[in-house]
Amino acid sequence: MFLYCIATLLFVSVFTQSSTKRLLSVRWASFGLVVAAFCIVDFAAEILRLADWRTFSKIAFGTSLMLRLVLLPVWLVWLARLIPKAMKSIEFDTSNAATASASPDTSLS
16 A cells, blocks of 8 residues: 555656656656556455455465566666666756756856
8 A cells, every 4th residue: 555655656757747847757666556556456345355365365376476576577677777877867957957057157247
């Protein structure tokens, strides 16, 4: 349930940024919503196991397996591949800002 909240907030955060300031991709955030949907299904199946153990145990096992062995690792590896690009972008922005503030403004003379 907590992962659902995180993935949804990440999607909203990435999607609402302008495309020039965006550090993480919208495709990654959208895939995070797929992970969030599996989290909700998994949570519901775990709760519904109280009503019908045999049926919802199979559903819970399938969604947990898919989520923990496929979707979540892919999402995290994708994030790991995006972070260096984002760091380079941040370093480039801060170095441009530092050189712009360090250079004297000669247009006023």
